[in-house]
Amino acid sequence: MPAENRHEDPADLPEKIQVVEFLLGKEHYAIDLYDVKEVVDYTTITRLPDTPTYIKGIMDLRGEITTLIDLRERLNVAAEKNHDGDDNQRIIVLDEKLTGVKMGVIVDDVLSVSTFDQADVDRSSASLYNDDAAVIGIIRKKVRVRDQEISDLIVWIGISRILRDAGCIKS
Secondary structure, eight states: OOHHHHTSSGGGOOSEEEEEEEEETTEEEEEEGGGEEEEEEOOOOBOOTTOOTTEEEEEEETTEEEEEEEHHHHTTOOOOTTOOTTSSOEEEEEOHHHHSSOEEEEESEEEEEEEEEGGGEEOTTHHHHOTTSSEEEEEEEEEEETTEEEEEEEEEEOHHHHHHHTTSSOO
């Protein structure tokens, strides 16, 4: 079940959440770990004619055709000025139970798989930015910088909603 559907009722929330953290431009994002099958290195992509610009094409992943979505482009996230091309990019292959087809999203880099407490997630402010649940919440990740604890903010997105709204998967 996609993350945004699992977490609608506060009483149904698990104590901990697990996400895959990644970069789009300079910003930190996350998707639910249970929506991810694997992460693979960027590889040769065959472009498809007459498709939206965020559909980058297809690739052969161990003998299976996999459609690739450029998540930065789909979410209108600007690339860094000194973006080095495809060198660090990764492909997050999504669970077929979620998409119904072999599909992956291209991100600028995958940082880690992380576990957070529900108390680290701000769900109320997420609704201010996006009424349709593309943003599930904002995760506060505590990090130490020069002997001081600060919070990095990670945008936790509902990947199934984003792909459904783009017409990439059916409801």
